[in-house]
Amino acid sequence: MPVLTYFVERTFGPIVELGMGFCSSPYLHWSCFPGRKLVSYESNPDYYPFAKSWESDFHKIYCIKNWDDIDLRENWSIAFVDHAPDRRRVKEIKRLTHVDFVILHDSENRNDRKYKYSTLHHLFKHRYKYTLTTPNTSVWSNKYEVSNSNCFGNKFSM
Numbered sequence: 001m002p003v004l005t006y007f008v009e010r011t012f013g014p015i016v017e018l019g020m021g022f023c024s025s026p027y028l029h030w031s032c033f034p035g036r037k038l039v040s041y042e043s044n045p046d047y048y049p050f051a052k053s054w055e056s057d058f059h060k061i062y063c064i065k066n067w068d069d070i071d072l073r074e075n076w077s078i079a080f081v082d083h084a085p086d087r088r089r090v091k092e093i094k095r096l097t098h099v100d101f102v103i104l105h106d107s108e109n110r111n112d113r114k115y116k117y118s119t120l121h122h123l124f125k126h127r128y129k130y131t132l133t134t135p136n137t138s139v140w141s142n143k144y145e146v147s148n149s150n151c152f153g154n155k156f157s158m
Contacts, residue, residue: 001027003130003137004080007101008032011077016099017041018092019083020051020061024105028080029054041070043084072096078103086114093140097123100143107138 001023008015008028014037017028025040032038038059042051048063055061064070067088072079072095079096081089082105089104096102104117107129112118117138121127124140128147139146 002133003139004028004103005031007078007103007139011100012036013077013100014039014074015078015080016072016074016076017080017082018067018089019043019081020047021082024080024082025051025054029056029059032058034058041067041083043067067092073098075099077101081105087116090116090120093117093120094123097142100141101146102140104138104140106135108134108136111135 004024004027008031015028015032017025017038017040020040020042028038028040035058040051040054040059040061041064042048042061043064045063051061062070067083072092076099078101079099080103081093081096083089083092093102093104102124106115107117124142126141126144126146127138129136129138
C-alpha cells in the first residue's frame with residue numbers, strides 16, 4: 001500500500017488493475033473518485049460479485065476468462081499487477097512496457113521462482129524495490145527514474 005499510495009497521489013492519468021484485492025481495489029476506487037479512469041480486471045468468478053460492487057462511471061470492472069483477451073495498449077499512468085494465475089504475470093508485464101509506472105506486488109526475491117520477475121528486468125530502464133513492508137513491491141518504468149534516492153519525496157507530474 002505505501003508504494004501504490006505514493007504513485008497514485010503523484011500521477012493523474014488512467015490506472016489499470018490486474019487482479020483485484022480487498023485492500024488495493026477499495027483504495028484505488030476511492031482514490032480515483034469522482035472521475036479518474038480506473039479499469040480493473042479479475043479472473044476469479046467467485047470473487048467477481050464482490051469486485052463488481054465497486055463499479056461506477058469512472059471505475060469499470062471486468063471478469064475475464066483469458067488474460068490474452070484484454071487490451072492493455074492505453075497510455076496508463078499506473079498498471080498494478082497482482083493477478084492470478086502466477087505464471088501469467090510475466091506475460092502481462094511484457095505488454096505494459098509503455099506504461100508510466102508498472103507496480104508489481106509480491107516482488108520479494110524468494111518469490112522469483114513463482115513470478116519470474118527477474119526475467120523481465122531487461123525490458124525496463126528503471127526499477128525500484130520497496131522492501132520496508134512484506135510483501136515487497138516493485139516499481140518499473142521506461143519513462144521515469146524510480147530509484148530510492150528520488151522516488152519517495154518527489155512528485156511525478158504527468
